[in-house]
Amino acid sequence: MMANTADFLQDLVRKLPGADVAAAAAVMQRQAILTKPPGSLGVLEEAVSWLAAWQRRDMPRLDQVDVVVFAGNHGVTAQGISPYPSSVTEQMVANFEAGGAAINQIAKANGAAFSVVPLMLDRPTADFTVEPAMTPLEFRRALAVGYDAVVPGTDLLCLGEMGIGNTTAAAAISAALFGGPAARWAGRGTGLDADGVSHKAAVVDRALALHGEALNDPWEVARRLGGRETAAILGAVLAARRHSIPVLLDGFVCSAAAAPLSKLLPDGLDHCMIGHVSAEAGHRHLVQELHRPALLNLDMRLGEGSGAALAVSIVRAAVACHTGMATFTQAGVTNRD
Numbered sequence: 001m002m003a004n005t006a007d008f009l010q011d012l013v014r015k016l017p018g019a020d021v022a023a024a025a026a027v028m029q030r031q032a033i034l035t036k037p038p039g040s041l042g043v044l045e046e047a048v049s050w051l052a053a054w055q056r057r058d059m060p061r062l063d064q065v066d067v068v069v070f071a072g073n074h075g076v077t078a079q080g081i082s083p084y085p086s087s088v089t090e091q092m093v094a095n096f097e098a099g100g101a102a103i104n105q106i107a108k109a110n111g112a113a114f115s116v117v118p119l120m121l122d123r124p125t126a127d128f129t130v131e132p133a134m135t136p137l138e139f140r141r142a143l144a145v146g147y148d149a150v151v152p153g154t155d156l157l158c159l160g161e162m163g164i165g166n167t168t169a170a171a172a173i174s175a176a177l178f179g180g181p182a183a184r185w186a187g188r189g190t191g192l193d194a195d196g197v198s199h200k201a202a203v204v205d206r207a208l209a210l211h212g213e214a215l216n217d218p219w220e221v222a223r224r225l226g227g228r229e230t231a232a233i234l235g236a237v238l239a240a241r242r243h244s245i246p247v248l249l250d251g252f253v254c255s256a257a258a259a260p261l262s263k264l265l266p267d268g269l270d271h272c273m274i275g276h277v278s279a280e281a282g283h284r285h286l287v288q289e290l291h292r293p294a295l296l297n298l299d300m301r302l303g304e305g306s307g308a309a310l311a312v313s314i315v316r317a318a319v320a321c322h323t324g325m326a327t328f329t330q331a332g333v334t335n336r337d
């Protein structure tokens with residue numbers, strides 16, 4: 001990789017802020033005196049202390065929740081790994097802009113602002129079974145688009161993607177980072193049959209063999225196997241960390257896009273939760289590898305940030321309990337000894 005690109009990438013992960021442990025402790029203290037048995041709100045309690053730790057606020061808030069969807073096209077579609085043509089990516093971007101997609105409705109239902117960021121849809125990445133998907137410069141530019149799309153002051157950021165073929169890219173990224181065979185990571189995507197899934201796995205295995213040792217570097221995994229939209233998601237996750245913004249990741253593709261950061265830094269994704277476990281086969285393995293909590297499991301396999309935006313409802317309820325509940329003293333309820 002070009003020297004200045006290597007410097008640029010190293011700078012991105014240098015001295016990333018850690019969690020605000022005092023804010024998380026303040027949440028735990030308050031949780032202990034609210035009118036409920038300790039721990040009875042389960043993951044809701046975890047979600048509030050996580051929000052506090054990464055917003056750096058004792059009382060976390062959700063005034064500004066953003067859903068940002070990045071879109072890109074993939075050269076690997078030449079291998080026949082998706083039932084849909086690449087033209088659908090751009091058509092869906094128009095649908096997002098017109099407010100007609102599932103994510104528009106889910107974002108609206110959960111009080112989240114929605115935006116879509118298309119990345120050079122007329123220039124698909126190269127077919128990664130033949131050569132790296134992006135040049136170092138292309139990769140760096142896509143990362144920067146994602147980084148710059150994050151607005152400081154956002155209270156919670158939900159990330160999503162649109163890109164025909166990107167479940168194959170996500171399978172390749174996952175296999176490269178966490179180990180093959182590709183069959184562990186290749187799923188039906190938008191609706192392949194069993195033969196289609198086997199073919200997809202074979203395509204991924206071919207790519208892993210081609211790129212070989214280069215894939216020991218997580219940045220190279222993202223550049224060689226990812227798309228512009230997955231690189232942008234990685235950039236947005238980094239920007240969110242920099243700006244103290246907690247992140248809800250979406251399903252398989254979004255989680256795979258962020259995954260290189262977990263290899264670059266052991267705590268790299270601690271400011272992220274996973275909105276849902278996708279029905280795409282590889283996602284439950286990936287959730288385990290990332291060691292991050294997943295909030296919902298509703299048999300969804302759409303992408304677009306839909307699972308992340310839906311999980312906002314859970315996080316909102318968690319914050320409402322934390323801020324609105326009475327303490328034992330206030331309510332005159334007897335606490336245990």
Ligand SMILES: Cc1cc2ncn([C@H]3O[C@H](COP(=O)(O)O)[C@@H](O)[C@H]3O)c2cc1C
Pocket residue numbers: 081082083084088092161162163164165166167168188189190191302303304
């Ligand atoms: C109409 C339509 C809307 C979508 N919204 C998200 N995806 C999802 O499907 C694509 C990945 O699946 P594959 O790897 O099988 O191509 C991504 O664009 C993803 O976001 C959609 C796909 C389609 C067809």
Ligand SMILES: O=C(O)c1cccnc1
Pocket residue numbers: 167189190250251252253254278279280283301302303304
């Ligand atoms: O889980 C996902 O991210 C997913 C699943 C199928 C199609 N597109 C995305």
